[in-house]
Structure formats: structure tokens, C-alpha cells
Amino acid sequence: MHNPYDDPAVAALYDLLNPWAACDDFYLDLVMAAPTALDVGCGTGLLLRTARAHGHTGHLLGLDPADAMLDIARAHTTDVTWTRGDLTTHTWDGAFDLVTMTGHAFQELHTDHDIVHALTAMRTALTPTGLIAFETRNITARPWENWTPDHPWTGTLPDGTPLADVNDAHPITPQGLVTFTSTTTSPSWDAPLTTHSTLRFLTPAHLDTLLAAAGLKTVQRHGNWDRTPLTPTSPEVITLARPT
Numbered sequence: 502m503h504n505p506y507d508d509p510a511v512a513a514l515y516d517l518l519n520p521w522a523a524c525d526d527f528y529l530d531l532v533m534a535a536p537t538a539l540d541v542g543c544g545t546g547l548l549l550r551t552a553r554a555h556g557h558t559g560h561l562l563g564l565d566p567a568d569a570m571l572d573i574a575r576a577h578t579t580d581v582t583w584t585r586g587d588l589t590t591h592t593w594d595g596a597f598d599l600v601t602m603t604g605h606a607f608q609e610l611h612t613d614h615d616i617v618h619a620l621t622a623m624r625t626a627l628t629p630t631g632l633i634a635f636e637t638r639n640i641t642a643r644p645w646e647n648w649t650p651d652h653p654w655t656g657t658l659p660d661g662t663p664l665a666d667v668n669d670a671h672p673i674t675p676q677g678l679v680t681f682t683s684t685t686t687s688p689s690w691d692a693p694l695t696t697h698s699t700l701r702f703l704t705p706a707h708l709d710t711l712l713a714a715a716g717l718k719t720v721q722r723h724g725n726w727d728r729t730p731l732t733p734t735s736p737e738v739i740t741l742a743r744p745t
């Protein structure tokens with residue numbers, strides 16, 4: 502499957518367009534409390550390298566299929582283990598107190614089969630009392646309906662470069678897949694940067710059946726990073742789960 506994050510131009514912009522935010526504070530608290538942590542879909546590694554910089558002394562492993570993203574993580578620090586791949590190429594047995602999947606990376610898993618396989622591998626990677634933490638965008642809030650050309654995003658890079666980003670999302674499929682094109686332009690660039698992505702959306706009830714199939718049980722669920730309860734309009738479905 503095509504991965505837009507394996508484009509060096511996309512990876513180079515990632516941290517500039519996704520600076521530290523409330524979601525990172527939420528996950529950093531979990532990582533700092535865990536003696537060992539695996540971050541699946543770690544991207545440029547901001548979470549784990551920040552944990553190391555904050556004094557985490559245990560084993561930290563970032564896993565991602567995109568070399569372009571990992572190159573940025575490696576350039577920041579070699580004090581975290583960065584591994585190219587995903588949960589179909591790598592497994593660990595009882596090695597981690599915490600497994601995270603942040604930045605909506607979980608939505609890159611497109612089928613029930615992919616999700617149960619990944620959750621089972623995450624459970625296998627945990628110690629018996631370990632914790633899994635991840636989030637998906639909330640399907641009932643229908644966020645993709647705003648990923649349209651009439652909702653452009655404009656911003657400025659730290660060096661002053663102006664950017665505009667326009668998404669063009671297709672309607673959700675019966676399988677819960679939303680495919681969209683993202684076109685980023687800047688007057689400083691010769692050509693636009695275009696990416697094509699597909700994300701899976703699923704209901705919390707369906708997610709819980711897939712967690713159960715993987716031998717996991719939800720122990721906390723939040724609708725936003727301030728830990729407010731999930732409602733139909735919450736932006737996020739944040740799940741903390743443990744082995745059953």
C-alpha cells in the first residue's frame with residue numbers, strides 16, 4: 502500500500518505542520534510512567550525523543566514503515582531505537598510496559614483483519630500488566646465532511662514561508678474508508694506537494710469487538726485530550742486497553 506509519509510518532502514514538513522500539542526502531553530505522561538515503551542507508527546519520533554530528553558532512562562523503540570520519517574528521527578537522536586517496519590514485519594514478546602500508536606496512525610490500518618492482527622501483536626509485545634494507548638478520529642463527528650476545497654488551511658512555516666493546504670475527500674465507503682487528496686502550495690515553491698491518503702473510521706463499539714478479538718479490554722476511553730468523556734460530537738476516540 503502506498504505510504505505518503507515515505508516522501509522526503511512530506512517528512513520534511515511534518516514536524517513544522519504538527520508541532521507539540523495536547524495529544525503529545527497526554528502520551529508523554531504515559532511514556533514517562535512506563536519503564537519501557539514501543540511507539541508504533543512513530544513517524545519523526547517526536548514523542549520518544551522528547552521522553553528521552555525529559556530523562557526517561559528505559560528502553561524506547563520507535564517503529565515506522567517510512568524511512569523518510571525515520572531519517573528525521575535518527576537525525577535528532579540515536580538514543581532511541583528506530584526500526585523500519587510495522588507489526589506485520591516485527592513482533593516482540595512481553596518486552597514493553599506501554600505500546601502507543603499516536604497521530605491517528607491507527608487509522609492507517611484499513612481492514613478488521615489488519616486491526617486485529619496489529620492489536621494482537623501489540624498485546625503480545627506487552628508485559629502481562631502492560632498498557633496500550635491509541636486514538637482514532639470520531640466517526641460520528643464526520644470530520645472528513647470538512648476535508649473539502651471550501652475549507653482550506655493556511656499557515657506560515659517558522660522561516661516565514663506561507664503555505665496553503667486544500668483537501669478533497671471522497672464520501673466514506675461502507676467499509677469506513679475515507680480517501681482524500683491533500684494539495685499543499687506555497688508561492689516559494691515551483692510545484693504543489695500532493696499526497697493521496699486513505700484512513701479507516703469505525704465506531705467505538707466495533708473497535709471494542711476488535712480489541713476483544715485481540716485479547717484486550719478497554720480500561721479508559723476519552724473524547725478529547727483533556728480526558729472528557731466520549732460523546733457523538735467529540736473529535737477523538739482515545740482508548741487505553743489492557744490484556745484480558
Ligand SMILES: C[S@@+](CC[C@H](N)C(=O)[O-])C[C@H]1O[C@@H](n2cnc3c(N)ncnc32)[C@H](O)[C@@H]1O
Pocket residue numbers: 504506507519541542543544545546547564565566567570586587588602603604605606609610
Ligand atoms: C500521521 S503520522 C503520525 C506519526 C507520529 N505517530 C506522530 O504522532 O507524529 C502516521 C504514521 O503512521 C505510519 N504508518 C503508516 N502505515 C502504518 C502501519 N501499517 N503501521 C504502523 N505505522 C504506519 C506512517 O509512516 C506515518 O509515519
